[in-house]
Amino acid sequence: MAEQIIINNVSKSFGNAQVLTGIDFDMDSGRIYGFIGPSGAGKTTLVRMIAGLDYPSAGSIYVLDKVVPDRSLMQHVGFMAQSDALYSELTGRENLAFYCSLYSLKKNVAKERIAYTAGLVGLENDLNKKVSQYSGGMKRRLSLAIALLHNPTIIILDEPTVGIDPELRRSIWEELAKLKAQGKTIIMTTHVMDEAERCDYIAMIKDGTILASGTPYHLKTQYHAASFDDVFIKAGRKQVPL
Numbered sequence: 001m002a003e004q005i006i007i008n009n010v011s012k013s014f015g016n017a018q019v020l021t022g023i024d025f026d027m028d029s030g031r032i033y034g035f036i037g038p039s040g041a042g043k044t045t046l047v048r049m050i051a052g053l054d055y056p057s058a059g060s061i062y063v064l065d066k067v068v069p070d071r072s073l074m075q076h077v078g079f080m081a082q083s084d085a086l087y088s089e090l091t092g093r094e095n096l097a098f099y100c101s102l103y104s105l106k107k108n109v110a111k112e113r114i115a116y117t118a119g120l121v122g123l124e125n126d127l128n129k130k131v132s133q134y135s136g137g138m139k140r141r142l143s144l145a146i147a148l149l150h151n152p153t154i155i156i157l158d159e160p161t162v163g164i165d166p167e168l169r170r171s172i173w174e175e176l177a178k179l180k181a182q183g184k185t186i187i188m189t190t191h192v193m194d195e196a197e198r199c200d201y202i203a204m205i206k207d208g209t210i211l212a213s214g215t216p217y218h219l220k221t222q223y224h225a226a227s228f229d230d231v232f233i234k235a236g237r238k239q240v241p242l
């Protein structure tokens with residue numbers, strides 16, 4: 001299986017504050033990767049760099065054989081940020097249409113993708129409302145639709161299911177499983193441990209380094225943990241990386 005993403009000794013500082021140190025991590029297609037860790041650990045910083053939205057201070061990140069940031073990757077990468085990049089004076093449909101034009105989707109493809117992604121996030125009946133009238137959860141769902149709009153090969157989701165009810169969360173996970181089966185690489189950050197457990201591979205970030213990584217089963221065995229909450233707590237206590 002080809003490695004779609006290679007993170008090579010990446011560090012990141014903001015001013016004098018070192019946020020990430022020497023991150024090495026590779027990701028293959030057809031898998032779901034979960035980045036977990038305490039608030040402020042550096043998860044968002046890392047996924048933003050993978051998405052090409054920021055530069056590493058040291059080291060390099062390769063996505064589909066290109067060093068990021070690279071504009072040509074925009075067509076292949078979908079990113080759902082924690083804070084929504086939406087136009088509140090436009091309707092949901094107009095927001096989706098705007099992003100379709102950004103990705104240069106043909107009219108018939110755009111129509112089909114808007115219908116598919118809006119259906120996926122349960123917004124098909126709200127597309128004609130202005131986003132300013134959306135609830136927080138609806139905005140999150142629209143952001144998720146936008147991330148998937150251009151059928152990207154690499155899907156990066158920063159806490160995608162915050163504010164999304166359990167039923168819709170389940171259907172989103174079913175869809176992520178289908179996308180994974182199509183060979184997409186899916187990366188997410190999450191604080192929800194039962195979601196982390198559904199990922200194929202987990203990297204736990206703490207104090208800017210990867211403290212532990214492996215399959216959920218591997219991590220549970222390694223930490224003699226009954227649940228994934230336990231892994232999180234026990235791994236967090238360890239001072240020495242595995």
Ligand SMILES: Nc1ncnc2c1ncn2[C@@H]1O[C@H](COP(=O)(O)OP(=O)(O)OP(=O)(O)O)[C@@H](O)[C@H]1O
Nearest residue numbers: 014017019037038039040041042043044045046189
């Ligand atoms: N643009 C920035 N300028 C300065 N500091 C930043 C910037 N972005 C992030 N940081 C700092 O980097 C650290 C890591 O932040 P980051 O958002 O990556 O953490 P996180 O693990 O995603 O947290 P959370 O789970 O709360 O979303 C924090 O101390 C944060 O304040």
